[in-house]
Amino acid sequence: MTTPRGPRPKHLSSSPFKPAVEPVVEVFEVGDRVTHDLYGLGQVSHVDSHAVTVDFGSKAVRITPPYPKLHHL
Incomplete structure (x- = not known):
């Protein structure tokens, strides 16, 4: 996974x-x-x-990962 500042540094076992x-x-x-x-x-x-597109009845919304507020029923 990368961050806006670049790739995440490797975790050291001595940390x-x-x-x-x-x-x-x-x-x-x-x-x-x-x-x-x-x-x-x-x-x-x-x-x-x-992304996923979800139909909420009144409108359809395109939601990108990691889907923080979207949950299965």
């Missing part, structure tokens, strides 16, 4: 600090029922390698 935890990216498929903290209930209508 007194714990290694940074990599975020777990959920996998969504077309038809999955989901909930979003801001938009509410919805259904995944399109999935590509860079």
Whole structure:
């Protein structure tokens, strides 16, 4: 994983600090029922390698990984 400042430095085993935890990216498929903290209930209508599109009834929203506010039902 890279940061805006470049790749993350390697964790040394002699370090007194714990290694940074990599975020777990959920996998969504077309038809999955989901909930979003801001938009509410919805259904995944399109999935590509860079984002998922979710239909929330009143509008469709394209959400990019790591999907911090999007959860499976």
